[in-house]
Amino acid sequence: MAKKIYVGNLAFQATEDQVRELFAAYGTVESIAMITDRDTGQFRGFCFVEMPASAADKAIAALDGKEVDGRNLRVNEARPKEERGGGYGGGRGGSGGGQRKGSNRNSKRNDYSSGGGNRW
Numbered sequence: 001m002a003k004k005i006y007v008g009n010l011a012f013q014a015t016e017d018q019v020r021e022l023f024a025a026y027g028t029v030e031s032i033a034m035i036t037d038r039d040t041g042q043f044r045g046f047c048f049v050e051m052p053a054s055a056a057d058k059a060i061a062a063l064d065g066k067e068v069d070g071r072n073l074r075v076n077e078a079r080p081k082e083e084r085g086g087g088y089g090g091g092r093g094g095s096g097g098g099q100r101k102g103s104n105r106n107s108k109r110n111d112y113s114s115g116g117g118n119r120w
Contacts (some may be wrong), residue, residue, distance in 0.1 A: 019032055
């Protein structure tokens with residue numbers, strides 16, 4: 001059974017071939033997913049590698065904290081993707097995400113009860 005490995009803190013210039021070579025020393029690399037920014041297409045500095053479980057465990061033990069291109073890698077078993085609040089409002093309970101009267105942010109402008117009298 002394959003195990004998915006998170007590989008973080010890679011140099012932004014890292015290539016799939018370099019990652020494959022690094023992990024191939026510990027076993028068969030089944031797949032590599034290099035994560036890129038959806039707007040710019042630039043590599044984001046992390047990827048996911050799939051390997052057989054025994055090879056993955058060896059690679060994690062050997063490569064976590066290893067310095068590559070002047071950066072200490074973070075290598076561990078990938079966790080399942082977390083559910084995100086979707087749609088409008090960013091998971092804040094719907095639309096109308098504006099400020100409420102009396103909030104701390106910009107309170108000088110928006111807090112009408114603090115001696116400023118009536119707004120109108």
